[in-house]
Amino acid sequence: MEPMTIHEGLEAMKIIAPYALDMMAVLDKDKGALPSIRILVDGCQENDPFALMRLVALMSHEHVEETIERYKETPGIDLAVELSNLLVINPMVDLLNAAIFLGLANEGLEND
Amino acid sequence: MIIDRINITLDGREIEIERARLGKYLKMQAIQRRFSDATKKQDSGAMAAALFEFLSTCIDNLDLGCFNRLPWYEVITAYIAITLLNKIPDSERFAVLSSKASHAKKPAWDYQDRQEYTWIHLIAYAYKWTRNVIENLWPEEAVAFLQEIIAEQQAEREFLHSLSELAYPYNASTKKSTYRPLHKPLWMVEAKDVKKTLILREFLPVGIVQYPEEDEDYKEFVH
Numbered sequence: 187m188e189p190m191t192i193h194e195g196l197e198a199m200k201i202i203a204p205y206a207l208d209m210m211a212v213l214d215k216d217k218g219a220l221p222s223i224r225i226l227v228d229g230c231q232e233n234d235p236f237a238l239m240r241l242v243a244l245m246s247h248e249h250v251e252e253t254i255e256r257y258k259e260t261p262g263i264d265l266a267v268e269l270s271n272l273l274v275i276n277p278m279v280d281l282l283n284a285a286i287f288l289g290l291a292n293e294g295l296e297n298d
Numbered sequence: 299m300i301i302d303r304i305n306i307t308l309d310g311r312e313i314e315i316e317r318a319r320l321g322k323y324l325k326m327q328a329i330q331r332r333f334s335d336a337t338k339k340q341d342s343g344a345m346a347a348a349l350f351e352f353l354s355t356c357i358d359n360l361d362l363g364c365f366n367r368l369p370w371y372e373v374i375t376a377y378i379a380i381t382l383l384n385k386i387p388d389s390e391r392f393a394v395l396s397s398k399a400s401h402a403k404k405p406a407w408d409y410q411d412r413q414e415y416t417w418i419h420l421i422a423y424a425y426k427w428t429r430n431v432i433e434n435l436w437p438e439e440a441v442a443f444l445q446e447i448i449a450e451q452q453a454e455r456e457f458l459h460s461l462s463e464l465a466y467p468y469n470a471s472t473k474k475s476t477y478r479p480l481h482k483p484l485w486m487v488e489a490k491d492v493k494k495t496l497i498l499r500e501f502l503p504v505g506i507v508q509y510p511e512e513d514e515d516y517k518e519f520v521h
Contacts, residue, residue, distance in 0.1 A: 188369075189369040189370065189371065190369070190370050191366060191367060191368065191369070191370060192346050192349060192365070192366070192368060192370045192373045192374075193342065193343075193346050193366065194370065195369075195370025195371070195373075195374070196342040196345050196346055196370070197342050198370075200340055200342060207498070210498060210500065211498075211500055276370070276371070277371065280371050280374070280375075281371075284370075284371070284374045284378075287374075287378060288333075288337060288345075288374070289334065289337045290337060290340075
């Protein structure tokens with residue numbers, strides 16, 4: 187699987203941007219990336235479930251309809267686990283840092 | 299020490315990027331402004347176009363087809379590296395850069411990239427240099443010249459204002475005219491505070507921090 191192109195990457199950053207700071211806050215080298223991904227999955231399921239499918243489609247280089255069909259055919263897939271695999275090819279920390287640096291996720295930053 | 303070149307990797311090849319002189323720096327500023335506007339509108343197409351234009355300014359013969367196929371992290375890494383390379387060194391020493399942005403209403407004759415032309419216009423008007431000479435300056439030199447030009451223009455305006463009766467408004471209640479100086483721009487008035495940098499709370503040091511005693515930057519901290 188190839189990493190996302192820049193167009194796909196920017197769309198992915200727009201999807202994760204609202205959760206980027208919370209995801210960074212729970213990143214822990216001992217616990218791995220799963221707690222962060224859970225925040226993303228739970229947040230999207232609450233606010234915009236379609237965004238999650240779009241994110242998986244972007245990272246899988248598929249159309250959203252194809253991704254939805256794939257999930258219908260194999261309902262046992264854990265979305266968080268699939269995301270964690272895709273976020274190995276598209277490094278999650280780099281994606282979060284890029285979203286913050288490019289100004290897509292700057293709400294909540296504070297100066298101490 | 300100012301770093302004047304870096305190596306970045308794009309599409310499997312290593313490319314050397316040099317720090318930009320004023321001409322290229324102003325072009326990059328304009329593109330970054332367009333990128334920022336696109337970010338506010340969440341327009342990823344415009345953001346990608348701005349990123350391509352930004353990288354094309356620094357990298358010769360960058361093909362659009364190749365750019366569209368590059369991994370996103372290579373593009374973003376290159377963008378961040380070039381942005382950091384071209385930051386004006388010690389920009390906090392220039393009051394004209396470090397004060398808060400003016401929220402003055404844009405004039406009717408405003409146009410896109412006007413700021414970039416204003417820089418060249420002010421320097422050319424003051425020193426009668428050609429555009430080529432001005433665009434060959436380092437950005438920090440241009441900022442220093444601009445600060446001096448604007449400060450001198452302000453001093454002239456204040457002098458002319460002090461000769462006019464407008465500087466001495468008549469107060470009917472006290473039956474006196476008192477001198478009212480001309481307003482200074484914000485950067486000439488406010489004390490130079492250290493620019494606050496936003497950082498995530500998680501990245502701040504916790505507990506007792508050991509500052510290096512020999513380092514000049516930390517000499518005012520208690521050891």
